[in-house]
Amino acid sequence: MKKIGITGGIGSGKSTVCQVFRALGVPVYEADERAKWLTMHDPILRADILRLLGPQAYDAAGQYNRTFVAAQVFTDPALLRQLNALIHPRVQADTLRWVEQYSHLPYVIKEAALMNAAGDGNDLDAVVVVIAPLDLRIQRIRRRDPQRTDAEIKAIISRQITDEVRRALADELLINDETQLLVPQILRLDRAFRN
Template sequence: MLQIGVTGGIGSGKSVVCRVFETLGVPVYYADERAKWLTEHDPILKADVRRVLGNQAYDPLGRYNRAWVASQVFADPNLLTQLNAVIHPRVWADTAAWVNQHADKPYVVKEAALMGAANPGHGIDAVIVVTAPVDLRIERIRQRDPHRSETEIRNIIDRQVSDDDRLKIADYVLVNDEHTLLLPQVVALHEQFLSR
């Protein structure tokens, strides 16, 4: 079974691309959403997060204190490394279990904001990078998150992997600039993956 990674910067449209794949009957694993779910519900991960960050990582009801955690790890790169060291293995295990559930499919898609180069160790056979001009990405984010300022959005974009670095790992590039039709690009890849 092929495992296809989909990545792109905030506002690029990678979620739209993944929804198209889902409409075509392809299972999609949303790594970032699953990581959020696991930090709330996986007892092993919750214990590990508390060990790294302390009890303030969760509120009295046991909900992940996302804003507080973000303020801690963005101020301390070493702490972020430690947090990722406990979260990533749990997400990888969850991904592997999910892939096994879909072993009867010709291919699956894994969506993630961060994605390493395709290699057997990552379980990714090919990487699709979704691109869009930065100004369009900012406009999209402001439409869906009107409380965010342009400065805040640009800061998020600047903290993410650069488009140039993403393109270095791309096996396929989908252009989502609102001039080039996106749907035919996705369908063409779908047909290509089915024929492999």
């Protein structure tokens, strides 16, 4: 069974691409969403986060306090690295358990905002990068999150790796610029991954 990674910058259309793959019957592991789930439901991870960030990491109702955590780590790169060092191994173990459920299928997809090239510290067979022009990405984010200002959107994008860096780790590119049809590109990859 092949393990395919899908990544791209915010607003590139990763979620849309993954929805099409799901419609084709391909299981998709959403690493970022799963990481959020694990911060709430993995007792080991929860204890580690509390040790690192203190009791304010979870609110009075026991919910992960994303606002507090973000405020702490995004101004302190060393603290962000420490938090990631707690979360990433738990997500990796969770991914391995998830993949085992689908070992009878030709391939599965792992979707994540951050990803290394296939084989570079991961067990992926290929990485697909979703690319879209910056102005189109900003429009999409604005539609999805109308409360965000252009300055906030550009700040988020500036913290992410560039499309040039993403292209360098790509085995395949999906161009989601609304001038080229996306579904035929995905169908071509689906056929290739099934062989």
